[in-house]
Amino acid sequence: MLATTNDLFLFWMTPWSAPLRAACVWVERFGPPISGKRPDTAAPTWVRPLFLQRWVAQAITARLAWLEAHADLAADRHGNESTPCWEPVAWVSYDRRCLRDLCEETLLRLFGMEVERLLRIAQEPPSLVGGMEWTQAALGASEHIAQVYAELKRRHKAMRARAIVREDLRAFITWQPASAATE
Numbered sequence: 001m002l003a004t005t006n007d008l009f010l011f012w013m014t015p016w017s018a019p020l021r022a023a024c025v026w027v028e029r030f031g032p033p034i035s036g037k038r039p040d041t042a043a044p045t046w047v048r049p050l051f052l053q054r055w056v057a058q059a060i061t062a063r064l065a066w067l068e069a070h071a072d073l074a075a076d077r078h079g080n081e082s083t084p085c086w087e088p089v090a091w092v093s094y095d096r097r098c099l100r101d102l103c104e105e106t107l108l109r110l111f112g113m114e115v116e117r118l119l120r121i122a123q124e125p126p127s128l129v130g131g132m133e134w135t136q137a138a139l140g141a142s143e144h145i146a147q148v149y150a151e152l153k154r155r156h157k158a159m160r161a162r163a164i165v166r167e168d169l170r171a172f173i174t175w176q177p178a179s180a181a182t183e
Contacts, residue, residue, distance in 0.1 A: 003044070003091065008135045013038040016050040019057030020138065023064060024122040033131075046093070047142045052149050052165065056142075059169035060119045066173055073176045078109075082116040084124065086133040091140035099151040108168055111148040115172055117141045 011017050012034040021027045040050055047053055067074050076082055084090075099107065118141040124134060153161040 003136060003139055007044045007139065008132060009034055009036075010038055010042050010044070011135050011139060012036075014040050014043045016040050016043050016047070016053050017057075017138075017142075019054050019061065020118070020122065020142075023057055023061045023119075024124075026125070044139070047139065047146055049146070049149070052146060053142055055166065055169055056115055056118065056145055059115065059172050060122060062173045063119055063175075064122070070176070075177045076116060076120070077172075077175050078113040078116050082113050082120055084117055084121045084137050086137060088136075091136050091143075094144055094147045096147070096151070099147060100154075102151075104152075104155070107148055107151060108164070111145060111152075111165065111168060112172060114141045114144045114148065115169070118145070 012021070012032045013036045021032060043050060102110070118138065121134065121138050121141060149161060149165055152164055155161075156164065
C-alpha cells in the first residue's frame with residue numbers, strides 16, 4: 001500500500017469508509033479526528049471496489065451486534081493471525097503472484113482473517129483510534145480485502161466473486177467456535 005498522508009485524511013472524509021467509521025464505537029462517541037467531506041472519487045484506487053468495503057463494514061457492524069447479543073460465544077476465528085499490527089510491515093500490499101498461487105480455500109481464509117482484523121481494529125481503545133497507525137492499519141486491511149476479492153474476480157468473474165464474498169460475510173456474522181456450535 002502506497003498510502004499518502006492525503007489518503008489517511010481521505011479515509012475520514014469520504015463516504016466509502018463511513019460504515020467502518022460508524023462501526024468503531026469510539027468514533028461514534030468522540031467524533032472523527034478530521035472533519036470534512038470529499039466524494040468517493042477521491043478515495044484511493046487500491047481499496048476499490050468501494051461496494052465491497054461497504055459490505056465488509058456492514059458485516060462487521062452486524063458481527064459486533066451479534067457478539068453483543070452472544071457475549072458468552074465471543075471468540076476470534078483466526079486468533080493471533082487477525083491481531084491488528086501497528087507496524088508498517090502490516091500495510092504492505094499482498095504480492096499478486098502469491099495470491100494467484102493460493103488455493104481458493106486459503107484465499108477465503110485470508111479474506112476472513114482480514115475482515116476479522118478490521119473488526120478488531122474497529123474495537124481498539126480510543127487512544128489509538130484516529131491516529132496515523134490506526135488509520136493505516138484500517139486502510140491496509142481494506143486493501144488486502146480488495147486484493148483477495150480481485151483474485152476471486154479474476155478466477156470466477158465479477159458476479160460469482162461477489163456471491164462468494166457475500167456468503168463468506170454472512171458466515172462471518174454468526175461464526176462461533178465449533179465447541180459452542182455443537183452444544
